[in-house]
Every structure is written in structure tokens, then in C-alpha cells.
Amino acid sequence: MALLPVPEALETILNRSHPIETEIISIHDALGRVLADDVRSQLTQPPFAASAMDGYAVRFDDIGGPLTLIGESQAGKSFDGSLSNGEALRIFTGAPVPVGADTVIMQENTSFEGNQVTINECRAKGINIRKIGEDFKKDDILLKKGVKITARHIAVIAAGNVEKICVYRKPKVAILSTGDELLDVGSEISPDKIVNSNVPLFMALIKENGGIPVNLGTARDTLDDVKAKILKVKDVDIFVSIGGVSVGDYDIIKDVLKDAGLKVDFWKVAMKPGKPIVYGDFKGIHYFGMPGNPSSAYICFVNFMLPAMNKMQGLGEYGYPISHAILDHDIKEGSGRMNFMRAIYTENQDGIKTVSANFSQSSALLKTMSDANCLLIRDVKAPPAKAGELVKIVLI
């Protein structure tokens, strides 16, 4: 089978990925969720004309002479009455401005004697008053469908007195690792074993990107064990297996899954690392068969599984942000596969990024994957690149 170009592989996945069901949640649980509906305000904010300062509410036309203090308006406790000619009202930040007043003078610009207030300075009529609805009005759209909710968004939703919102359900993702060599972290290590790092990696990636991971454990490289483990793939949106998708004698998962109903959309993509990735439909569940080398699995996640998860959650942006940086070393021409090099960029005081991928790109290495802060993208047929050239990077 010929290697499928990365953009075609992504298109296949995106064509099959659709926003999942929605649910109603409290805004206290909303961080990181994606809105499935516009959020409209239940009230006008501010709901009344409010003082923006501690000081005195006055009538602008009166401020030549001393004014008589007639009471106070506190935040949460308004003055019961109105302001007439020659009067001032003590007022505090957030307190309702009484009828009759049109200006608030900050207290630093006044002097006070007996019950008389003198205004020493006033820039203009109407200052220091927050107007009704200056922030937003009842029924205004506060946030649009498709927004991923941040702490600042939660504040505006709360201020609009909206307690429950409609979001996309979190996609559930089953993870199965395969390999006789794998031990769980914290196990006693024997000479021919390694620690399973991909399952913790994928659990974290799934959580970080709004999903719910379901760890199905590790299958030994036997038909019986793989068959037994895949029986547990149920009630999830995505099933990701790790390892065993290449051409070795123990790379059996694809065939076992095919016997159990997997329809393969593609196997092997023109990318480096990550070439042996499998994608298909397993009984209505998206199936990603990731290669076992940690960097390969990670780069397949970034390119394929993340966009699927994002689209399923109703996001408009499918991947990590793309940027550009100046290469700090030469790179040879493209390899015939799209290359995603682990790389490190630094930014100078003017915000200019410089990037280096001048270290081993072996897909088995974890430390360089951990140290990287971007992936340097090299196109299939990229000509050799020289130090000083601008190159494309993914901010991971």
C-alpha cells in the first residue's frame, strides 16, 4: 500500500469526525469545555447607574458653591430619595447613583466641613458614573457557540446571571497498549522490560484536550490476549491502541481488530515519525492504531487524534497553533515523508523566534520529546534549508 500524504489522512479523519452530543452543566464545571450554544445574558450590567469612585454624587450645574450633604449610598444599599439643587450625597464605589445626580466627584477632589461639601475639581459633567448596560444588556450574546471556556469567560457568564450552560460532552477515549516488554510505572524492573510511558502520555493528552481517558491496560503480544482486551472497547468515542502496528511478527493488533470488525481507512502515512499509523472504524468507534515509539505516537496524536477530538467537541480550531521561526542551523532536503522534528524555539526581546532541531530525531527518545516546545515541519519535498531561513513550527 502506498504511503498516504498527511493532508489526505487528516481529511479522511475530519470527514468522519462530528460534534458529539451536548449536555447542560454548571458554570463551576465549565473550565475548558466548549459551548454548544450562544450564551445570552439574563440581565443588564450594570443593572443601575453606579458610582465608579468613592466620593460625592452631585449635580454638575451646582458645583460652584458648597453643597449640603443629605445622606449616603453604599454598594448594596441605595439612598432612598433623590438629589435636589445644592445637595450632595456621600457615595461609594458600586453604589447606585441617586435620581437627580449626574456626576460623581472623587473624594480626593473635595473638601468637607460640617455637613457642607466643596468641589475643588471636576473635569466634566457625567464623570465617574458607570452607565446602565455599559457592559452588556439583557439578551446580549456574551459568548458564541464553539468557544472553549476560560476563567475570564466564566466571569462574564456569571455576571450575566447564567448558571447553567450547554456544552459538548467530553469524548471518551479507550487506550490499550500492547507489548510483552511493558511494565507499569513503579513496577520492579527486569532486564528485558521497559516502563510503559505511552499510556501515561495518552491519559494526560486526552485529559489536557478535554477528553475522558479509559485505560484498558496492556495486552501481551499474543492473539488471545489482544482478543480478550479488545472486548473491553465499549461505550467510547475513540479507541487508541499503542504499539504493534508495524510489520514485525508480533505486530498483530490490526489483524485481530479486523477479524473483530475493524474497517481500515488507511495504514501507513507519508510522515516521519509515525509512518505505520492505522485509522479506521471499529464498530462505530474511531480507531487510531499508534506506533509504539513514544515520539511517533505523540506526533500521530498531534496530527490526527487531536484534530478529531477537537472537532468532536465542537471546536473551530483543530490543531495546535502554527507559527514561524528562524532556523539556527542548516537542514537537508525533505525525505519524501512529511517530517515533524522535535525542536526548541527561543524568543528574543522583540518577539522574534529562533528554532533549533539540531539533535537526534530518533523516535524512541523521550527526553528530547519532553524538552521540545515545538515541532519543526519539513514538507515532503522541501529543498535544503539554510540557517537564517524562516520555517514553519507547531507550538506544542
Ligand code: AMP
Ligand atoms: P511497536 O510499535 O510495538 O513495534 O513498538 C515500537 C517501540 O516502542 C518498541 O521499542 C517498544 O518497546 C516501544 N513501545 C511500545 N509501546 C510502548 C509504550 N506503551 N511505552 C513505551 N514504549 C513503548
Ligand code: MG
Ligand atoms: Mg510492540
